[in-house]
Amino acid sequence: MSDDPKGTFSRRTFLKLASATSLAASCSKKAATQKLVPLLVPAEEIVPGVPLYYRTVCRECPAGCGVTVRTREGRAIKLEGNPEDPIGRGALCARGQAAIQGLYHPDRFQGPLRRGADGRLVPVSWDQAEEELGRALGEAAARGPGRVRLLTRPEPGTAGAIQKALVSALGGRPGDRLVWDPLDRSPLRAAGAALFGRAELPVHDLGPARTVVSFGADFLETWGSPVELSRQFASGRGRVSEERTRLVYVGPRLSLTGVSADRWVKVRSGGELSFALALLRSLTDPTRGVAELPPEVSEFSKALEGVSLAELSSRAGVAPAEVESLASELARRRPSALLGPGLASQGPDATALAALVLLVDLALGNLGKTSFYGLDPGEETPSTAAQVKELVSAMKGGEVEVLLVQNTDLLGSLPQAFEAAAALGRVPLVVSFALRPDATSAHAHLILPEDHTLESFGDLLPRAGVLQLAQPAMTPLADTRPATQVLLEVAGRLKLKAPLAPTTDLHDLLQARHQGRALEAPGASADGALAWREALERGGVWTDPTPFRVVPRLLPGAAERFLAMPPPSAAPSAGLDLVVFPTSLRGDGRNADLPWLREIPDTLTSVSWKPWAEISPAAASRLGVRTGDLLSFKTAQGRAEVPAYVFPAIRDDVVAIPLGPEALALLPSAVDPDSGALALSGVRAAVARVGKRVSLPLLEGSPYQHGREITQVVSLSAPAAHHPDLSEKMYEEPQHREHRWSMVIDLDRCTGCEACVVACFAENNVPVMGPEAALMGRYMGWLRIERYLGDEPGGELDVELLPMLCQQCTNAPCESVCPVYATYHTGEGLNAQVYNRCVGTRYCSNNCPYKVRTFNWRDPQFPAPLQMQLNPDVTVRSRGVMEKCTFCVQRIRFAENQARDEGRAVADGEIVPACAQTCPAKAIVFGDAKDQNSRVSQLAREPRGFHALAETNAQPAITYLARVKGEGR
Secondary structure (H helix, E strand, O other), rough: OOOOOOOOOOHHHHHHHHHHHHHHHHOOOOOOOOOOOOOOOOOOOOOOOEEEEEEEEOOOOOOEEEEEEEEEEEEEEEEEEOOOOOOOOOOHHHHHOOOOOOOOHOOOOOOOOEEEEOEEHHHHOOHHHHHHHHHHHHHHHHOOOOOOOEEEEOOOOOOHHHHHHHHHOOOOHHHHEEEEEOOOOOHHHHHHHHOOOOOOOOOOOOOOEEEEEEEEOOOOOOOOHHHHHHHHHHOOOOOOOOOEEEEEEEEEEHHHHOOOOOOOEOOOOHHHHHHHHHHHHHOOOOOOOOOOOHHHHHHHHHHHHHOOOHHHHHOEEEOHHHHHHHHHHHHOOOOOOOOOOOOOOOOOHHHHHHHHHHHHHHHHOOEOOOOEOOOOOOOOOOOOOOHHHHHHHHHHHOOOEEEEEEEHHHHHHHOHHHHHHHHHOOOOOEEOOOOOOOOOOHHOOEEEEOOOHHHHOOEEEEEOEEEEEEEOOOOOOOOOOOOOHHHHHHHHHHHOOOOOOOOOHHHHHHHHHHHHHHOOOOOOOOHHHHHHHHHHOOOEEEOOOOHHHHHHOOOOOOOHHHHOOOOOOOOOOOEEEEEEEEEEOEEEEOOOOOHHHHHHHOOOOOEEOOOOOEOOHHHHHHHHHOOOOOEEOOOOEEEEEEEEEOOEEOOOOOOEEEEEEEHHOOOOEEEOOOOOOOOOOOOOEEEEEEEEEEOOOOOOOOOOOOOOOOOEEEOOOOOOOOOOOOOOHHHHHOOOOOOEEEEEOOOOOOOOOHHHHHHHHHHOOOOOOOOHHHOOOOOOOEEEEEEEEEOOOOOOOOOEEEEOOOOOOOOOOOHHHHOOOOOOEEOOOOOOOOOOOOOOOHHHHHHHOOOEEEEEEOOOOOOOOOOOOOOOOOOOOOOOOOEEEEEOOHHHHHHHHHHHHOOOOOOOOOOOOHHHHHHHOEEEEEEEOOOOOOOOHHHHOOOOOOOHHHOOOOOOEEEOOOEOOOOOO
């Protein structure tokens, strides 16, 4: 259609087309009318546009890290660590960062529910629910003890005290309340009781340790207090000297913690006990062991003389030289720290392994230097799997009439061999306090959803001298109540003789319990109410732990039973040894349904959304297996089908599956007889191909560097990184007048824990694309942890990690190819992205050597109420737009504006991007490169510094500090 032979539009034709388009738009379906509702009476403390912070505590694991909650206009939008907290010290792990999604999870229960005769859940009022619960509790208690049972997570604080008081007031026995933590280190507690008469867990300080030895203890991921241990361990890294802290990992599979190790002792599954005994034998050898043994060690060292080092090494599946080399290192590099056993090495002899670990610590003089007793507050001792097994048996036998389940998922954390589902079916009334559906609540008759941690008051006593306080950061989103309050109200309805508390108001109850402690805090006000308020604002009350620490003494004759030669293993049956392990993202699986934790790929395998089975290349070749082949695993307890992932960092006689429903289907109900812990290792699985292939959502290109030296290592003999010659320049580089924002990432400190990745999702409104998009590689994360297995396939295994994000290049290749100038270089060195100008040609991504830009394939979806978590300072991008890291430019602008208003310059360290703020290892440092005295400038000048793909001459603003290659790595 044209008005002239040349085919151009006339003004008349253009107006006709414009009118027609306008008419079509006016006739199309209109969007729903939106109304602005003014805040007529704003809360006194809320200033629109200004964040408000609250202090609370993380409950994603028993470690109890302090948390700072950032809110905007009454919404919690971001979690950070509490810098005053002695455990986390301002850092937060990946699961802690993702806890806010539990608050806004779309599947949260909206109020109390009762299951009808037809099996459906129907809403009831709180009065009805509490009346029914009270009546059932009263009737069951009248028939004698044991009829009412309570199953909970560790609650060292007011919640636990109320639970104990309720069970006691109902006439119950102390054992009628069980505390269940699937990752509890009960073998270590049992070993402490056997050796020292102290049934408690030691607290470790890895800061002074020159060598750390882990017996399957993934302390950088899920074992113990990962944030605290990561910080302590990283404090000794990043030094090209003999003083650098070394890590030795003992296990059949190289975990994420093992990737940080300088040496991997590749013992067979279950061989950790033999290796630990061989190590103790070598250390106590008077001819070549520790020069000065403690007196109590000298007494039992004679019992080890008859133990064969060669035989023990053979049973462990390693050469005797491995044992002797490690013993020599430990004797030379003192103090040290030994950790374990971990979940992957927890078998029927877990207590014996834990005891040997403690005896090696004792022989090396580590107790009282890197390992401390006396810090257990004595508030809570988790129950063992054997005790939970007894509960299941009681339920099967019809002995339990009411079961209260709070903050734990019995069915989702026990092996199917326990037959807990059938046992729950025999209980007349199962009451769940779950926030959202889980495997146990699916069998509950009454659901009384409690408030999220961010919606209620609470407290936690994770160790002596540490009182963590929780307070609501926002009003509850649904008709929920704190479980402690519900128990108090039910007790009031029953009119129990011994009142549990003078009030059902949690705030008043906590203040009554802890106000005296708040008054004793250093620098506290003399007024009790004011001191309590100060404690809430600070996030807790903390005192010096030194007076609580004790150096335990070995009980006479206690070590002898652990020094005997272990019985030889039975001939292995057909199949492979099964290793079950928790991951840093999913932990014990309790929050595996959170979108961020499912979307972000596993660091070592890059798999997201689905389970996988790791198998070595040799075993895969023997079975004719490739990555993605569906494998059938069969044990005496059950069967599961899991897709294979061929992984070279695992023994050839082992297959490894992450902790989850698939692994729980294969595990027995066996327990360690000494500690009652689940026996997770020592299981053989028959492995066979199913004949099907599964598309695994993998976010990886080639896992090898192919000579490109993308990430570098240095050593004592070669302490400096390599740099290409970039002296010749074709164009003048951009000038940065005031600031040049830069970053340094220390690869010797980085553990690959993914906390930075989750923090980036939370801070920058990064959308979750889902499993279908993940299969197509449509991942929207602005930051990823790249993993390389070596230089070439089939070569030497050398696992290296590299956090990769936009490099904010000075000579940015993306800027010159954008046809609409949507990406440009700012005067402060940032590679800016104008979203409403971008037309999605993806030229910038094609020209980026780092592949750090993502294309938004669809409009982001945040199912209600997840949209409440969005950061209002960051634009939510639309479909068809390229997006990427901006060094958290919103934080940069906020600090710059604040400094300008106060008439000063931005201070070094004042601006901290989300990734750097949460990093437990403090591996990321941000600052102004134009300030030669800034910490980022000083670190960038270190000899270990290098730029990724420096030969492209993109001049990145990110300097990586090369990992230090230690002896024996």
